[in-house]
Amino acid sequence: MIKFLKKEFKKHLLDYLLLFTAGIFFILSLNLFQGERFLEFIILLFFVSFYIIWGIYHHIIIDKFHLKIVLEYILIGFIFLFLLKIIILP
Amino acid sequence: MNFSRIKNFFHHLFIPKEDNNFRSKLLHFDFLTYYLLIALFFTFLFKKTPLYNILGYATDITIQKLYELTNSERQKYNLPPLNYNEKLASAAYQKALDMFAKNYWAHFGPNGETPWQFILNSGYQYEYAGENLAKNFLFSQNVVSAWMNSPTHRENILKKEYTDIGLAVVNGNLNGEPTTLVVQMFGKTQNALAINPVKTKPVIAEEKRPIIEQSNIKNKPAILAKKEEENKPKIISFFFNFNIFFLVLLMFTLILDFYFANKMGVLHLRLTGKNLAHLIFLGFIMIAIFIISKGSII
Numbered sequence: 001m002i003k004f005l006k007k008e009f010k011k012h013l014l015d016y017l018l019l020f021t022a023g024i025f026f027i028l029s030l031n032l033f034q035g036e037r038f039l040e041f042i043i044l045l046f047f048v049s050f051y052i053i054w055g056i057y058h059h060i061i062i063d064k065f066h067l068k069i070v071l072e073y074i075l076i077g078f079i080f081l082f083l084l085k086i087i088i089l090p
Numbered sequence: 091m092n093f094s095r096i097k098n099f100f101h102h103l104f105i106p107k108e109d110n111n112f113r114s115k116l117l118h119f120d121f122l123t124y125y126l127l128i129a130l131f132f133t134f135l136f137k138k139t140p141l142y143n144i145l146g147y148a149t150d151i152t153i154q155k156l157y158e159l160t161n162s163e164r165q166k167y168n169l170p171p172l173n174y175n176e177k178l179a180s181a182a183y184q185k186a187l188d189m190f191a192k193n194y195w196a197h198f199g200p201n202g203e204t205p206w207q208f209i210l211n212s213g214y215q216y217e218y219a220g221e222n223l224a225k226n227f228l229f230s231q232n233v234v235s236a237w238m239n240s241p242t243h244r245e246n247i248l249k250k251e252y253t254d255i256g257l258a259v260v261n262g263n264l265n266g267e268p269t270t271l272v273v274q275m276f277g278k279t280q281n282a283l284a285i286n287p288v289k290t291k292p293v294i295a296e297e298k299r300p301i302i303e304q305s306n307i308k309n310k311p312a313i314l315a316k317k318e319e320e321n322k323p324k325i326i327s328f329f330f331n332f333n334i335f336f337l338v339l340l341m342f343t344l345i346l347d348f349y350f351a352n353k354m355g356v357l358h359l360r361l362t363g364k365n366l367a368h369l370i371f372l373g374f375i376m377i378a379i380f381i382i383s384k385g386s387i388i
Contacts, residue, residue, distance in 0.1 A: 004352050030382065031381060058367065069361065076371070087333065087383070
């Protein structure tokens with residue numbers, strides 16, 4: 001499994017680097033605007049949108065693009081958008 | 091026989107194999123759609139329900155808990171516990187109401203209102219006084235921890251001169267968004283023998299004031315609000331724990347699915363999203379949940 005992970009990261013280094021960078025910006029922005037609920041929600045919305053776009057882009061690049069895959073990224077992204085919304089903007 | 095059935099059932103849910111099309115059942119589209127529907131149901135149910143106004147489920151912050159935690163911090167430094175003072179509580183509550191009414195988040199109001207005015211208007215003649223403020227925290231423990239991590243707020247909590255404390259936790263709308271304000275006011279009454287009370291007024295906490303907001307207490311005395319808040323259902327705690335549980339379950343399933351699919355050599359053959367990417371995304375969401383549970387202090 002470790003072997004696979006290494007291979008996967010090496011093969012798509014730029015893509016994963018992009019995802020990590022976006023994640024770090026997401027966390028830093030949340031820290032910066034801690035307590036500002038509306039802004040926190042907007043930041044979350046941006047990150048979820050980025051994640052879905054990243055998923056589509058990545059699968060186009062690796063030539064495995066399919067509507068089912070897009071739906072999977074949308075579903076996972078939106079599940080947590082709504083679950084966190086309950087906490088951020090009750 | 092039964093054990094074998096249970097084992098198969100869990101295998102079907104978590105482990106990719108032929109009868110679940112080599113993808114953990116919990117990660118199938120129908121299941122993901124159910125999760126989304128549940129999330130949507132909760133989101134819109136609580137948006138529409140009057141529970142928010144009646145029960146104030148927005149946070150799990152209670153005056154009682156804040157009071158206990160503050161005194162427990164003082165006890166760690168061998169300082170005497172503070173007495174809960176109704177006048178200071180009323181001042182704290184009025185301060186929170188003023189912030190909502192005039193739409194500001196600061197120790198001083200837009201028209202020059204000072205924390206000391208609220209204290210004096212409540213009938214509390216102070217020799218020493220201080221104020222701590224916090225907003226949009228989810229739990230009492232996080233509020234007190236944030237104050238203790240800030241040198242100026244910490245100084246207020248651990249000031250040996252203070253003898254009394256008043257607290258208010260108020261829900262309202264600040265700058266157009268639902269906000270929970272926590273106001274913590276400290277004080278020590280003037281010595282009865284003091285000759286010139288005006289001169290003894292402390293300027294101390296002017297730079298160090300923290301503010302707290304109170305929720306759902308309306309115009310009742312703060313002491314009554316204290317009892318009322320204790321009875322509130324801890325709905326936000328439920329959702330916080332639910333989010334953590336669901337995140338951990340999904341991450342666990344993704345790891346199992348990833349591990350076994352890789353072992354069976356079917357990882358490249360499946361038409362699914364990347365488990366690794368999902369895990370990275372969920373990891374950041376997990377960190378975000380903990381950041382969101384903390385608000386801001388001044």
